[in-house]
Structure formats: C-alpha cells, structure tokens
Amino acid sequence: MGRVMEGDMRASLHTLGLLLAAALIWQPAPAQTLQGAALVSALQRGGYVILMRHASSPQAPPAAAQANPDNLRHERQLDEAGRSAAHAMGVALRRLRIPVAAVLCSPTYRALETVRLAQLGKPQTREQLGDSGHSMQADTTGERGKWLRLQVAMAPAPGTDTVLVTHLPNIKEAFPADAAGLQDGAALIFQPDGHGGAQLVARVAIQEWPRLAAAP
Secondary structure, X not given: OHHHHHHHHHHXXXXXXXXXXXXXXXXXXXXXXXXXXXXXXXXHHOOOEEEEEOOOOOOOOOOHHHOOOOOOOOOOOOOXXXXXXXXXXXXXXXXXXXXXXXXXXXXXXXHHHHHHHHOOOOOEEOHHHOOOOOOOOOOOOOHHHHHHHHHXXXXXXXXXXEEEEEOHHHHHHHOOOOOOOOOOOOEEEEEEOOOOOEEEEEEEOOOHHHHHHHOO
C-alpha cells in the first residue's frame, strides 16, 4: 500500500510540475490583426503610427542627365513604379479620410519624394530615420533602432495618425521579426499602448491602399 501511495504521489508531483512549467512559458496571444474595413475604421478614429518604407527606388543614384531637376545632389530617387505607387497611396488615404497629422521623414531625397508625391503634408526630417549617408547600411550601435521604437510608441495627437517614412535597415533594427519581407512602400501599423510600448496591428503593402479605398 505504501509503495502505491508513493507512486501516486510521484505521479501527482510530476503532473503538477508540468502544469507549472506550462504556466511559466505561456504567453498571451497577440491582438488580432486589423484588416479591410476594420483597419480603415480604426485609422479613421486616429491613434495609430504608420511606419513605412519609402516607395520603390533603384539601388544606384541616377546619372546627372536622369536626375530630377530638384535632386541637386543626385541622390537615389524613385522609379516610375515608386512615383505611381506613392501618388496612388496619397489619393487613397484622402478618399478614406484617414487623418494624418505629424509626418516624420528621413532626410534622403527618395523618402522626401515619397512624402511629396503622396501629399502627406509638410514633413519633419529626422536624422534617425535616415541612412546616415550610406544607403542600406545598418547602424551597429543600436541607437537608431532604439530611437525608432520610442517614436513608434508615442501617441499621435488626438483623432489623428502619425506617419514615419524611413528605410528598411532602420525598420529591421527596431523590429527585426516584423520587418521580414517588407517590400518597398509597405507599412507596419502600430497602436501605442500609452505605457511606452506599441502593438503591431497590421501590415499594408503600398498597392493595398487604393484597393482599400475602392472597396464597397
């Protein structure tokens, strides 16, 4: 009898141990991703940060003869697909009545060109959103990613959304898992939680904005 009770106790302790281990490693499920009409409705109410990669741009800067007249430093500029997509995105945001207030942007020509063609408003340039003068080069100090995470966690002005326009390396430094597969012009949409953090609620390709605006 004693051996049976001892065996039962060991089994019970083993089961309890498994339950405790499961409790320790369990994590709450992430918030449901917003899509379609639900995403549009949320953005219309404001309170979100739209972190986007600039629109499509060739890897090499243009020759002097092909540079835009205002591209005085002959930096990388958007290609035809990038210009068209940026313009269509801006038209869609206005049709959807998504209230964009603050626009923070990389000081690079291709990022500012994205903002201008989308008519997002007058941008405030931030060096932390730039490429440090070296296209597609990562920041090994980690400071750029830290700054970007803090910026994404800042609540927009009431009833509005904030747009940040930057480069893929910057987004990767701040959000390595979420940046995977992020194409030119695509956006990660965050909802600041008011406690120094932010929840990713959607990923939107730049071509998706016109489709959202065309939806019944």
